[in-house]
Amino acid sequence: MEITLSDNALKTFARCITCLARIGNELAIQASSSQLLFHTINSSRSAYQCIAFKSGLFDAYNVSSNSLQCSVLLKAVCAVLRTPITNIDHLTVRLPDPDAPKVQWILDCYNGMRKTYWITCNVEPDIHHLSLDxxxxxxxxxxxxxxxxxxxxxxxxxxxxxxxxxxxxxxxxxxxxxxxxxxxxxxxxxxxxxxxxxxxxxxxxxxxxxxxxxxxxxxxxxxxxxxxxxxxxxxxxxxxxxxxxxxxxxxxxxxxxxxxxxxxxxxxxxxxxxxxxxxxxxxxxxxxxxxxxxxxxxxxxxxxxxxxxxxxxxxxxxxxxxxxxxxxxxxxxxxxxxxxxxxxxxxxxxxxxxxxxx
Missing domain, CATH: 3.10.150.10 (DNA Polymerase III, subunit A, domain 2)
Known part of the structure; x- marks a missing residue:
């Protein structure tokens, strides 16, 4: 999986991460060829949030496998986005293969600086997608x-x-x-x-x-x-x-x-x-x-x-x-x-x- 965001899409992405972090501690990621799902649940299992991104939101969206899933700590993702959004030209998120132990987050800033972060994936992610009509x-x-x-x-x-x-x-x-x-x-x-x-x-x-x-x-x-x-x-x-x-x-x-x-x-x-x-x-x-x-x-x-x-x-x-x-x-x-x-x-x-x- 490799996705890239910039401009307004990046601002929306950052708002979503901030909101998810106020609900739960772990970010579950599910990716398919058409959309990217982020969801989390709090420790007492009384609050669940899911955010679905269509592939059209991204500057580049590439998911090689039919279904990909992993989970990372939201605290770590928030640390990546601690850099002011106005200073970021674009964000790239990479997961080399479905069994990769870490997710790579790359920030390319307007001043020419590149920041690379590696966030460890949960070995056995507890992912439950809740769907209500x-x-x-x-x-x-x-x-x-x-x-x-x-x-x-x-x-x-x-x-x-x-x-x-x-x-x-x-x-x-x-x-x-x-x-x-x-x-x-x-x-x-x-x-x-x-x-x-x-x-x-x-x-x-x-x-x-x-x-x-x-x-x-x-x-x-x-x-x-x-x-x-x-x-x-x-x-x-x-x-x-x-x-x-x-x-x-x-x-x-x-x-x-x-x-x-x-x-x-x-x-x-x-x-x-x-x-x-x-x-x-x-x-x-x-x-x-x-x-x-x-x-x-x-x-x-x-x-x-x-x-x-x-x-x-x-x-x-x-x-x-x-x-x-x-x-x-x-x-x-x-x-x-x-x-x-x-x-x-x-x-x-x-x-x-x-x-x-x-």
Whole structure:
């Protein structure tokens, strides 16, 4: 295998590596005559990301074998791309043969300097390609990355999990619902009921999809999904850097949530790459934990930015922004398994808190 990138394609490639490194530790590489696949999974198997590059993205693309696969440490690849992209004329990646012990990375800089790196391949790569049909998810919405980042700014930076509650627009018929003023989507900070949350800030944000989203599809009863914020923010930064909208697909609590750029290859666009992020969701529905939450008083008929300020800081006034580094309780460890079949249930590993160091 030998591939070469330059200019905008190299910038896109670097953004992809940065995003993958924020998800997992190992980069699995699969190459065929038509495309190059990069994918990774985190240590707790609750987040999986795959990026597919079409051969047309590269200045030169040559894969001699029908199927080639290997894996390298993402930390090592990030070290290669530590050189500013603006200083690089082109990047070449070579794997002499499928059984080669190392991958060669060559940076040819504008000043005439050539930097060569050799990254050791994993002897027995654990490569699992996860494929989900986006069309089978009953609910979805499209949002601009900057808009979603602005909404997430209302929550504490130490927040680990967030809940999205989706309601069918036509089902808001009660007086209590009318007070929300057509805000069919709620963002809610997840609070572990097994811990003392008296000192933590609980934030609830009601959103009107017509104002904040570019597209919103949900029918039937209200549903909710609770998932990790860390990977969401990583993918948001990736989409914002690529100047594309974010498309979220989901079903219900316990089923995975899928995120992809709006220009996804399924839409028939002419993009030369596509990305998919799949996150496990908490099995326990937050809708069943108690009565439905009440909307903030006076939120109707105000400007969207004013609504955010009215809805963001609730319940606890005597809060402090402290970060807990203790392992989550059993209540928060139970997630859907993102292995090959996505059906088995696994316990949230005790060392999940160590991921904060990455």
């Amino acid at each position: 986006r069309q089978k998810f009953p609910s979805n919405f499209v949002v601009r990355p900057r808009d979603l980042s602005r909404l997430l700014a209302n929550f504490q930076s130490s927040l680990q999990e967030i809940t999205i509650i989706a309601t069918e627009p036509s089902s808001l018929l009660t007086d209590a619902s009318n007070e929300i003023g057509g805000k069919e989507v709620e963002l809610r900070s997840y609070m572990d009921p097994t811990k003392d949350n008296d000192t933590l800030l609980h934030t609830q944000l009601w959103i009107d999809p017509k104002e904040e989203f570019l597209q919103y599809v949900h029918t039937g009863d209200p549903i909710d999904v609770t998932f990790s914020v860390k990977e969401l923010k990583a993918f948001l930064s990736f989409c914002e850097g690529c100047e594309v909208d974010l498309h979220l697909h989901f079903e219900k609590a316990g089923e995975p949530i899928l995120m992809a750029p709006k220009f996804g290859l399924e839409d028939g666009s002419h993009s030369n790459f596509d990305a998919t992020l799949v996150l496990a969701t908490m099995l326990i529905s937050q809708l069943h934990e108690g009565a439905a939450s009440e909307p903030p008083v006076g939120a109707t008929g105000t400007h969207p930015h004013t609504e955010e300020r009215n809805a963001s800081h609730m319940l606890q006034e005597n809060c402090r922004a402290n970060v807990s580094f203790e392992p989550p309780s059993d209540h928060t460890r139970i997630w859907s398994d993102l292995s090959v079949h996505l059906k088995a249930l696994v316990l949230w590993k005790n060392d999940r808190h160590k991921e904060k160091q990455f």
